[in-house]
Amino acid sequence: MARHVVAPVDELPPGSRKSIEIDGRPIMVFNVKGEFFGLLNRCPHQGAALCEGPLIGLASSSDPGEIEYTKLGEILRCPWHGWEFDIRTGQSYCDPRRFRVRAYPVNVEAGTNLVKGPYVAETIKVAVESNYVVVDL
């Protein structure tokens, strides 16, 4: 598993997202209220770029007429056919048995950790005193 620096934390404030390509794979990284999530940027249904979709909540219902709106800001909706995915796990709410989006762990690391040891970020000008968003792939 290699670690890939995505951006300095300051460039991905809460509510923002960034799509990148790592080793030929399209990946998107989201900052949801300070938590970072990474998903493959391709809908398993027909291949749309998921990062173009909105983050919504999950409408669920225990009985007809009883509607709960949960997981606000944690459900990613495909820009084409509206398939819904849990941004934490990549699970599909349309067909969870057959379809899931690959989820990648995203962490925030101190620049001092990154430049020590084997993880050197070369394509971003690393100011070692900052924190960085890092994807494990």
Next chain:
Amino acid sequence: MNVQLRERPQAASSTGTKTAIADCDIHPARATQDELYPFLAKRWHAHLETFGVHAYQGMMGGPPYPKAQPNASRRDAYPPEGGPQGSSLSFMQKQHLDPNNVALGVLNPLNTGQGIRNQDLAGAICSAINDWQIEKWTSKDSRLKGSVVVANEDGVSAAAEIRKRAGDKNFVQVLLLSRNVEPLGQRRYWPIYQAAEETGLPIGVHAFGFGGNPITASGWPSYYIEEMVGHSQCQQTALASLVLEGVFERFPKLKMVMVEAGFGWAPSLAWRLDKVFERLHAEVPHLKRKPSDYIRDHIWWTTQPMEDPESRDHLFQTIEWIGWDKLLFATDYPHWDYDEPSRVLPAGVSDANKQAFYLDNAKKLYGIA
């Protein structure tokens, strides 16, 4: 080095098919409402600004149901220069026509003069839309071909518009919608079929529209999802009417395309029609053949929304009844229920059938070399 960062262009999200395809249902939009003004007489500018448009049904400020995505379109299809999805030729080329290798794209403009009560205004707007298709789309990209939009409730003016456009290579079909004031086989629409047959233009019947009637046979439903599945019911009524009123007996060279209505229901409708026809043919003695014969001979089908049964064998059996030579591939770009060309067909289709499905049937029907 263990870090690689490359920004990925978002527009070409699809990997696309490499072979050339025809897309028989593309929806161009107007960037602004007054984009039509250069093609409308001054008299209609004043009319629109003073009186507006009076449609056959209410809720004119928007569609009768909220759509799944804004403008019922893909969320990634907003042009970078602004305006609604489908309003920019350059972005359509970059996002759809080029990456998907679309060799022939048939334009089906919606929200035109169809469904407007003032028939003079309806005719003026439809004719303006046809000029606009040439000016903004077909003259700028030879892959794109227009559909002649007509004031559908006024058969005489519609037929005149068809004859006016006949022979113009910018157009490949006449466009009607499935929801009209009456079922499509009724006599008021016959001048349209006569003109289409004379000029050799197929008629595309696109699902949806505004006829003033509830959108299902049992009234106005609660949810958009009911509209989505209910429109095939309307299309079935339209098709049954066309067959039973004897339209295909009267206009034997007429070709029709059922656009965006699915096709999985076609065999069962034909079977039911044939069965009842055996008992009740005395009521419709003008029919010389079984209803299914007219359907198989006169009807083509665009694929989007492509049926997606659990078993691919069921899909193949349905298509075999219809005929691999009668299906026209369509994406419905830029709308949200878009079908991705490389993903719609399951494995197991022969190369010859794929070639017919993706390109050749459309070129043949629309007379594109």
